[in-house]
Amino acid sequence: MADRILGIETSCDETAAAVVDHATHVRSSVVASQIDQHARYGGVVPEIASRAHVEMLTPVIAQALVEAGVADDEIDAVAATTGPGLVGSLLVGVSAAKALALVWDVPFVAVNHLEGHLYAAFLEEPDLQLPLVVLLVSGGHTMLVHMEDHGRYHLLGSTIDDAAGEAFDKVARFLGLGYPGGPVIDRLAAQGNPSAVPLPRAMLDRTGDDRHDFSFSGLKTAVVNHVRRHPGVAAADVAAGFQEAVVDVLVTKARRAATEVGAKGLCLGGGVAANSALRDRVVKACDEDGIRAFVPSRAMCTDNAAMIAAAGWWRLRADGPSPLDTGATPNLGLPVAG
Ligand code: KG4
Ligand code: ZN
Numbered sequence: 452m453a454d455r456i457l458g459i460e461t462s463c464d465e466t467a468a469a470v471v472d473h474a475t476h477v478r479s480s481v482v483a484s485q486i487d488q489h490a491r492y493g494g495v496v497p498e499i500a501s502r503a504h505v506e507m508l509t510p511v512i513a514q515a516l517v518e519a520g521v522a523d524d525e526i527d528a529v530a531a532t533t534g535p536g537l538v539g540s541l542l543v544g545v546s547a548a549k550a551l552a553l554v555w556d557v558p559f560v561a562v563n564h565l566e567g568h569l570y571a572a573f574l575e576e577p578d579l580q581l582p583l584v585v586l587l588v589s590g591g592h593t594m595l596v597h598m599e600d601h602g603r604y605h606l607l608g609s610t611i612d613d614a615a616g617e618a619f620d621k622v623a624r625f626l627g628l629g630y631p632g633g634p635v636i637d638r639l640a641a642q643g644n645p646s647a648v649p650l651p652r653a654m655l656d657r658t659g660d661d662r663h664d665f666s667f668s669g670l671k672t673a674v675v676n677h678v679r680r681h682p683g684v685a686a687a688d689v690a691a692g693f694q695e696a697v698v699d700v701l702v703t704k705a706r707r708a709a710t711e712v713g714a715k716g717l718c719l720g721g722g723v724a725a726n727s728a729l730r731d732r733v734v735k736a737c738d739e740d741g742i743r744a745f746v747p748s749r750a751m752c753t754d755n756a757a758m759i760a761a762a763g764w765w766r767l768r769a770d771g772p773s774p775l776d777t778g779a780t781p782n783l784g785l786p787v788a789g
Pocket of ligand 1: 463588589590591592615616617619620631632633634637721722723724725726727752753754
């Protein structure tokens, strides 16, 4: 039984490695962010990302092993993100993981990045009870997932246009606040009045098959139009109004979904789950609805390799090792059940 997993994550702009025991005990989790190298371009530049992964991955893995206090021959399996993500970036982690698995003669496990985000909460709450509804909100994804059992997911809804994090990044760029936009808007919003700028809440009244879907591109346009018509408006009020509109829609839809499927809890995942207002509102909503709120630490919400090792442990148990000819799949979807 493979119990100690080395996880590797290189799908976007974080080079990460972690050692996790039994999918629950994080021995080490090292994350080298490339944000500084991309910030001046206002977003992630794929070519820069791949090169930085090549430079950083070996020292990051070495650091993860040292911090975990384990030798090479004490690793039972190597798990790496194979998608979704940037193909050049993914290939760096996948190739390294396969090479290490071969050299160490241990299983290689291909992990879906989205499944990794779903497992982040289990690292901090090993007794998490299923079924759960997970609100997965990142720079590339906005999803409501019904996690019925381990490895058994139903995609209830997703965004029909921009992802929630993408909306934060685009609005921040428009306001001249820099990249990534989420953390800056989060800070600025704390000083603003969320009701000063009236902004739309898209798709809240849907009752059909698209009732759990999201749309954020109209909100971004509404922000742009408002600022152009009112050039003197305070940036803090715009940030607060925008954040309130995003959080309102996310929380309203997530709690409705949790009620509909009879979930025992509502769980947050992905980079946008680091947002202070979203975290507060989810805790309050779950309290009112009598279900548990699982709000992972900020480090566990953003991209890291501990969540990849945890998801890898479950995958290995369910499916066995992945073939060594497994490649990178940039548009890999969440493996959904029936
Ligand atoms: O999960 P993640 O680290 O990378 C992806 O897989 O996309 O998410 C990054 C996204 C970015 O869009 C960033 O602006 C957003 O998460 N983000 C936040 C906050 N911190 C990061 N959005 C809102 N509030 C935050 N505090
Ligand atoms: Zn992510």
